[in-house]
Amino acid sequence: MRAVVCQHADLEVVDLPDPTPGAGQVRLTVERCGICGSDLHARHGIDAWADMAAKTGYERFGRSDQPLVFGHEFSGRVAEYGPKAKGSIPTGTPVVALPLVRGTEGIDAVGLSLHAPGGYAEQVIAQESMMLAVPNGLPTDVAALTEPMAVAWHAVRRGEVGKRDVAIVIGCGPVGLGVILALKAKGVKTVVASDFSPGRRALATRCGADVVIDPAEGSPFAGGEQRGHVVEAEAAFELAVSTREKLERLPVGWWHVWRLGEKLGAKPKHPVIFECVGVPGVIESIIDEAPLFSRVVVVGVCVGEDRFTPAMAINKEIDLRFVLGYTPLEFRDTLMMLAEGELDPRPLMTGTVGLAGVDAAFTALGDPDAQAKVLIDPRSDAVTP
Missing domain, CATH: 3.40.50.720 (NAD(P)-binding Rossmann-like Domain)
Incomplete structure (x- = not known):
C-alpha cells in the first residue's frame, strides 16, 4: 500500500506492505484522514512529546528517527478481520474508530507510534472494540472529523x-x-x-x-x-458583605440559607x-x-x-x-451528533489532498487565513489543498 512516512521531519510517499490485522483487530480501507495540529507539531517536535509520554509511563511514543505514519482522524471501510474478531460489522461498511490498538506489548496510539501506523495511508489497522459503524449515510469526510x-x-x-x-x-x-x-x-x-x-x-x-x-x-x-x-476584587468583597447583610434580615439563621444556596448551585x-x-x-x-x-x-x-x-x-x-482526548462514550455520542446534524463541522473543511499533497498541505496549514482543516483522500491525485 501507499503511505506517507515522516522521518527526520521529511514527508515522503512510500510503498509499504499491506497491514495484517492481529487478534481482535480489523483492517480498514481509508476513506478520509484529517490532518491534525498535533501532526504539524509532531513533524518537528515529536521527540519532546515522546519524552513527556515516557514521564507518564508510556514508552512507545514515536521518535523522529523512526519511519512514522501519522493520522488519527480517519474514516474507512471494513476490509478484513483478524483472528478472534467478532466480525459483527459487515465487510465494506463505512466506519470510524478510536485511534487505539492493542498490540502484543500493550496499547498503542494510532498515528503516533511506530507500532500503530496511522491513516495517512491507503489502509490502517483498528481495534474492533473501538470501531463504530457510520450511521444515517453520513459522508465519509464528515465522519472522519468524529475524532x-x-x-x-x-x-x-x-x-x-x-x-x-x-x-x-x-x-x-x-x-x-x-x-x-x-x-x-x-x-x-x-x-x-x-x-x-x-x-x-x-x-x-x-x-x-x-x-x-x-x-x-x-x-x-x-x-x-x-x-x-x-471583574474587580473590591466588587467581590462587596458581594460577600452585602449578601451577608441581606440574609441577616431573614427570620432564620443566615448560614442555613447560605448553605442551601450553595447546594442549589448559587455562586x-x-x-x-x-x-x-x-x-x-x-x-x-x-x-x-x-x-x-x-x-x-x-x-x-x-x-x-x-x-x-x-x-x-x-x-x-x-x-x-x-483536558486530553475523550472517552469511548464521548466518541460514540459525537458520531451520533454528527449523524443527526446536531454538529456540522463542514465550515472547518477547507481543502482535500491526496497522499502526494500532504507536504503541501502541511505548508498551507501554516497560514491561518488559508486553511483550517485539510483532509487526505488516499485515492485523490490532488497535490495542493
Whole structure:
C-alpha cells in the first residue's frame, strides 16, 4: 500500500506492505484522514512529546528517527478481520474508530507510534472494540472529523458550561472552531470567540459564535460587568458583605440559607474560558485579564515550557482545568451528533489532498487565513489543498 512516512521531519510517499490485522483487530480501507495540529507539531517536535509520554509511563511514543505514519482522524471501510474478531460489522461498511490498538506489548496510539501506523495511508489497522459503524449515510469526510469533534465535546463537558453561561473561546483554529460548534450544540446562548486572523474569525462566525473579537482591537472579556461577572476584587468583597447583610434580615439563621444556596448551585456568575491556542504566555494572559472566579479549560497543547503567576490565579480564584482526548462514550455520542446534524463541522473543511499533497498541505496549514482543516483522500491525485 501507499503511505506517507515522516522521518527526520521529511514527508515522503512510500510503498509499504499491506497491514495484517492481529487478534481482535480489523483492517480498514481509508476513506478520509484529517490532518491534525498535533501532526504539524509532531513533524518537528515529536521527540519532546515522546519524552513527556515516557514521564507518564508510556514508552512507545514515536521518535523522529523512526519511519512514522501519522493520522488519527480517519474514516474507512471494513476490509478484513483478524483472528478472534467478532466480525459483527459487515465487510465494506463505512466506519470510524478510536485511534487505539492493542498490540502484543500493550496499547498503542494510532498515528503516533511506530507500532500503530496511522491513516495517512491507503489502509490502517483498528481495534474492533473501538470501531463504530457510520450511521444515517453520513459522508465519509464528515465522519472522519468524529475524532477532533470528540476532543471538542470532551472539553465542553469538562468545562461544565451551562446554557446561560458566557463561553469565551481564545483561538479559532480547528480546535477552537470545534469547541464553538460543540458549545452551540450544547445550547450555550452566548459564545465569544477571539482570534487575530480575519479568516479564522470569519469561520468562527460560520460555526455559530455570537460575538467575534479581534484581540488587537478589543478584549474578549470586555463587558463582563454588564453580564454580571465580578471583574474587580473590591466588587467581590462587596458581594460577600452585602449578601451577608441581606440574609441577616431573614427570620432564620443566615448560614442555613447560605448553605442551601450553595447546594442549589448559587455562586458568583463567571465565564467559562477555553484556551485553544497552545502557545506560551496565553494561559498567563487569560489569568491576568479574566474576571474573578472564571473557569479556564486548557485545550490547546503547549509542548514547550510555560509560566504564569500562581498568586494572580489565587487572588482571582481561577478554576484551571486541563483536558486530553475523550472517552469511548464521548466518541460514540459525537458520531451520533454528527449523524443527526446536531454538529456540522463542514465550515472547518477547507481543502482535500491526496497522499502526494500532504507536504503541501502541511505548508498551507501554516497560514491561518488559508486553511483550517485539510483532509487526505488516499485515492485523490490532488497535490495542493
